[in-house]
Amino acid sequence: MALRAQKIALHPTEEQVEAFNLHVQFARAAYNAAHADWNADRRNSLYDLKKIFNSRKREVFPEFAACSQNAGKNAIHSFGDAIARYKSGQNGAPKRKTHKSAPAFQIDNGVNTVKMTEDGKHVVLPIIGNVRLHEPPRWTGEVRRAFVKRIAHRWYLSILVDVDVPEPPDTSALPAAGCDVGISALATMDDGTVYENPRALRVNERKLRRANKALARKTFLSRNWWKAKERLARLHARIANVRTDAHHQVTHRILQGISALGIESLTVKGLMKNRKLSKALADASLGGFLVKLKYKAVWRGIRIVSADKFWPSTQRCSSCGDVKRGEFKLTLKDREYHCGICGLVEDRDVNAAINLRQLASSTEESQNACGDAVTPTLVGWHQNPRVRGRSRKPLTEQRLVDFAQVSR
Template identity: 50%
Template sequence: MSLRAQKIQLNPNNKQATLLAQHCGYARVAYNAALSSFKSGLDDGNWKTLYDIKKEFNARKREIFPWCDEMSQNASKNAIHHFSDAVKRWRSGQNRFPKPKNRSGKQSYQADNGTNSVRVERKRVKLPVIGWVRMTEELRWTGDIGRVVVSRKDDKWFVSILVSTDDANTMVQVPLFDDRPAVGVDVGINTLATLSDGTTYENRRPLKVYLRKLRRAGRTLSRKTRFSSNWHKARKRLASIHYRISCIREDSHHKASTSIVRKASAIGIETLNVSGMLKNRKLAKHIADAALSRFLTMIKYKAERRGIPVTEASMFFASSKTCSACGHKKTELNLSERTYHCGECGFTCDRDVNAAINLCPV
């Protein structure tokens, strides 16, 4: 058995969208109530268990959330469970003490009540209390439905469904004897991926028209009075253009990663320096780096599903500076040098292809 998650955009009607937002609110209120009752217990020197917190919440819920009887109680129950998990992580030293959730943060709630309590039928999902809500695509996996989380980004609603599915259904069958090569993959910002066989995948740039729209929306926003209703409208508009652009990027990453794992019998990739990335203060660079590490993650999980081994080079491996023919390592390599020329053996090759050959396993 293996777990598969799929996030699908919902297409609720107005009434359903209001109910979804109310459920997120109910989950937030329950989480915060659990936090404050746990905290007051700590102050009085009495450790409240999950059972105490639940009991206390159920006694007070009508007072703190007057519409709670019209809501699915799964939302509050799961939120209190999430709080209890947060306390466990805090006690084990993994996280800091949980903080209250506010209205402007991420809005979400967990809708299920255990395995197979939520039904999915073709392009719709039956959420407790809310009923059948349309989905923009079908669930890709079959099996037992576990956690179902509804979330909101800007004005869009999503449902993330966890399915525990039979491996036989999800493993992609790969022919036993095939002559596909091992490939090394060099990733970059201009060319998304260069393979050791010389294939390149361009990074699809958001169209010029989106960049123009982005700039205009940014200007419009800056002229509005903060927190006015026109400011909120302009902010939504800007966010929706950013969303569009991120969809374009994700689409090209999915297409490239699928194409790469289809043609390889083994894959070698580099390890990006993630902690170094977080220190990077230039936003554009940061976003580009984050996108590249997501791209590498896609290659890894898609390869894993096909049973293709992935070798990750050490973070300090100089894949660009090393000669792929003789192994000589240059001390310096300018970013502007697009062609690799080895002073030791005379090997000449495209810079990215040289790096990809170095990353190639075997």
Template identity: 40%
Template sequence: MLIAHRIRLDPNNAQATYLARAAGVARFAYNWALAEWQRQYEARKANPALPAPSQLALRRRLNAIKREQFPWMLEVTKNAPQMAIVQLGKAFKNFFERRARHPKFRKKGQHDRFSLTNDQFRINAKRIQIPKLGWVRMREPLRFAGRIVSATLSRRADRWDVSITVDTAEALHLPPAENQGAVGVDLGVSALATLSNGEVWTGPKALRTLLERLRRLSRSLSRKVKGSRNRTKAKLKLARLHARIGNLRRDGLHQLTSSIARRFHTIGIEDLNVRGMLGNRHLARAIAGMGWYELRRQLTYKATWRGGRVVAVDRWYPSSKTCSICGHLLDRLDLGARQWTCPDCGAVHDRDVNAAVNLQNKAVSSTVAACGGAGAGAVRKHGAKPAPVKQESSSRQVQAITISFALVFGGTES
């Protein structure tokens, strides 16, 4: 199992200068290889007899010409340009297999990073040895034991981090999840997550809290003369604030996902079309500030570490409009309605808690079906293109399945 541990570095001024130079070399090599790849691709369309571009051929060519054309590359570790071209090859592989978009050129200040293979650095307690630089202090030692695979040094604002990838054994030091049954997690904007047991996690909402300060610093930066020292200072202040917002968001997500994965072995969550929902100009900033995709990513790997599982329920499942007790499906439920009363059984539901209970029931039913029992899967295939908003189906088939789930599980925790 590959696990990455991100650690804050504490370099002095000379070491920070070297790290910035190495990141610049990696960025230049990546952009050079991308331009060369595109040139060879266009030439091959005119002459199919020419070989197809590859990262191995580009690495060999760069090694052959860098001493004459780019002698400043020799001032930093050889891994910086070589690993950048390897990453470009992986990016094109993901693009050809339709897992990612076409690679783009890296920009200074946004993609300041470089990677090292495991034979080019050493870890000793709270220090890391980098080629042609020496030992650099780290804020904490490496937590995981195993074979070190690689390290990536990156800069956010004016601070450097190292992400060390370790190949560990399958059995981690984390204990299995507490046997508190299953749980459903309903994601929202007013509250980050609502659990089926009634817990509500509002989240830090760092972007909304610091939005006015962010606007003020952005206006201050726009007034500075390009190339001046004041503009450099204003740009650094804005970058630090962006980094702080990201840190606050990640910290809140880690606290939530760690708490859920530690207590529950089966977790039901909606398979939301986050990219499509960001197209709603009224809710895009609030959705982006919550970090739903990152929450699901963290929840998935943390549940795996503790022996649990995450069930992604179909995004078309009407979790909010379905009564978790009797299974009645409403024809319409406005976003502003936070509570509603079931016309069949008379139960009064909180919108988010009811949705979380339905997600819990779907997760349990999918687990029963996977073990050989009767039940429906977590996801149904649809031929229609997903809409850029949270949709809820009203088909009779879903209603019948929902009623059967409610009768079996009774809308309570398993």
């Protein structure tokens, strides 16, 4: 059993939208009530907070009497989670929800209390009733949790489903591949296939500027201000959608017909500190891309072999294994790799991708009889840059394995 999530767009009627909005307010009010009760006396447990809220809700919040009580209860539960994170030191103290908080509420009352209709066209929500789904749910199984939320103008149902997962297919007969992830192209494969980056933010930068300016010129909270605000929110949502869609399509294509994939372990956080790169990087959202690549690989029985941070995938010749050092190093401007030893001329990213493929396939051969992946052995010399500069040995295939961090 495993949990799978899906976000499905909804087509609610006008009355249902009204009900959604009321539930959002109810969830927020319950959360804030629990917040106030906890701040009044921090010895209150989650159970106490729920009891206090339930004893008072009828007189304090008569306007929410028609709402499903699940929305309020779940909001207090999520406040309990926030407290747990606060106590473990993961977060700061929880803050009150305001009109700026994400418009969302959790509607289920435990396992399988929210169900889809037989034909898969509607979801049956407590109190609110049957709401039409934009597409049928992808997973069948027990619905563990169900959330309703709004992003820009659209309402969504987010479900967490407990599904029986079939064993991933046996891919051992298939070849390995390498993939160089970057900004100019989202992914470059070892066979030369290039997946472009949609650069959703950059394409829509002018539109965003205009929408932001339009909003700033309107009278705050006026009718036209709300209209301008929605236009801006829709644009932001569209940018995010274009990006996610590209990620899903590219990761799907990359993971066809392979057994292992070599990638670089990117330190996006570190790269974001570079001001010249940070905007383009954030637009590419490489972190999100790698997350999708990794979970899809697990589903399809594909090993992801991520190269160590110091693995010179760009500087190594994919043909003879020579590594460029010092003044001979490729800079960001050099788009082609010229090898001075064997004369190889190759596109910079393709060369890196081939290196990563060799890394992925070399770890495959060194798997032991039980099929367990080898534990990555991190040799000391390449972790220390000073010592690294002194090494003259070319990185041959036998030594590639030292750099591999095998997932799964």
